[in-house]
Amino acid sequence: MVDPIELTKATEEYACRRKDDIVYRRYWRFRGGKWYGGIATADCVGCNLRCIFCGPSLTWMRLSDKGEFRGPIYVVKRLTSIAMARGYRYLRISGGEPTICFDHLLSVLELAEKYPFTFILETNGILIGANEWMAKELARFKNIHVRVSIKGTSPEEFEKLTLADRIYFRYQIDALKHLYDHNVSFHPAIVASFSTEQDIIELINELKNIHTEIGRSVEIEYIILYRHVIESLRKHNVIPKKAYTTSWELITEEEARHLISNQV
Numbered sequence: 732m733v734d735p736i737e738l739t740k741a742t743e744e745y746a747c748r749r750k751d752d753i754v755y756r757r758y759w760r761f762r763g764g765k766w767y768g769g770i771a772t773a774d775c776v777g778c779n780l781r782c783i784f785c786g787p788s789l790t791w792m793r794l795s796d797k798g799e800f801r802g803p804i805y806v807v808k809r810l811t812s813i814a815m816a817r818g819y820r821y822l823r824i825s826g827g828e829p830t831i832c833f834d835h836l837l838s839v840l841e842l843a844e845k846y847p848f849t850f851i852l853e854t855n856g857i858l859i860g861a862n863e864w865m866a867k868e869l870a871r872f873k874n875i876h877v878r879v880s881i882k883g884t885s886p887e888e889f890e891k892l893t894l895a896d897r898i899y900f901r902y903q904i905d906a907l908k909h910l911y912d913h914n915v916s917f918h919p920a921i922v923a924s925f926s927t928e929q930d931i932i933e934l935i936n937e938l939k940n941i942h943t944e945i946g947r948s949v950e951i952e953y954i955i956l957y958r959h960v961i962e963s964l965r966k967h968n969v970i971p972k973k974a975y976t977t978s979w980e981l982i983t984e985e986e987a988r989h990l991i992s993n994q995v
């Protein structure tokens with residue numbers, strides 16, 4: 732069973748490096764992308780969950796010797812040059828969990844604030860839930876929006892999907908509370924591919940109890956059945972109730988079962 736806090740420490744051993752007061756992080760790719768209508772993306776190495784539906788290549792995400800250490804100046808230069816060349820409005824760090832190596836992230840945000848772009852912080856929320864001070868730090872930046880991707884709709888589902896202990900499900904909800912309390916721009920996304928409609932409604936109602944606006948701003952996220960995601964789901968014997976194919980067709984549980992059973 733994964734302990735995300737312990738896994739954060741282990742990940743920081745190989746994904747972060749401090750030298751002369753600068754924190755470097757391993758990255759495996761810089762790219763443009765179509766999400767949010769166009770966003771410059773730096774794909775970092777390392778995460779503190781082990782989601783069985785993870786989109787980025789699991790090999791790149793988890794192998795400790797992959798990617799290159801990059802400092803905040805390099806990262807912001809690459810992101811802003813991609814965004815300017817392609818006319819994008821948004822920047823992000825993706826591919827792993829950006830709140831690992833938090834000092835590195837803060838330095839990137841400080842530098843990015845000098846540019847006319849919005850930084851989308853996509854996170855699983857675990858560390859922000861565990862450390863309220865992180866939300867307070869993020870509140871310093873006016874050009875960020877945090878998207879907290881909640882894995883499943885219950886502690887049991889969270890454990891099945893992330894391989895992490897179910898007690899950490901609450902940390903994601905706590906992250907929303909901390910961000911709300913510190914007035915950070917954010918919204919929750921629920922990975923709903925494995926949930927019933929009733930499960931989703933119940934979680935949204937719970938979020939509305941924290942604040943109506945939080946419940947109202949929920950994004951419903953369905954996984955994409957890339958080849959490596961199909962292989963992982965087959966290995967774990969899990970079939971999504973709804974998912975996208977790589978050609979963006981939203982398919983049912985039966986169609987997903989057929990696709991997962993028949994892909995060679």
Ligand code: SF4
Nearest residue numbers: 778780782785827855
């Ligand atoms: S939290 Fe995101 S990056 Fe980490 S394993 Fe899950 S899907 Fe992959």
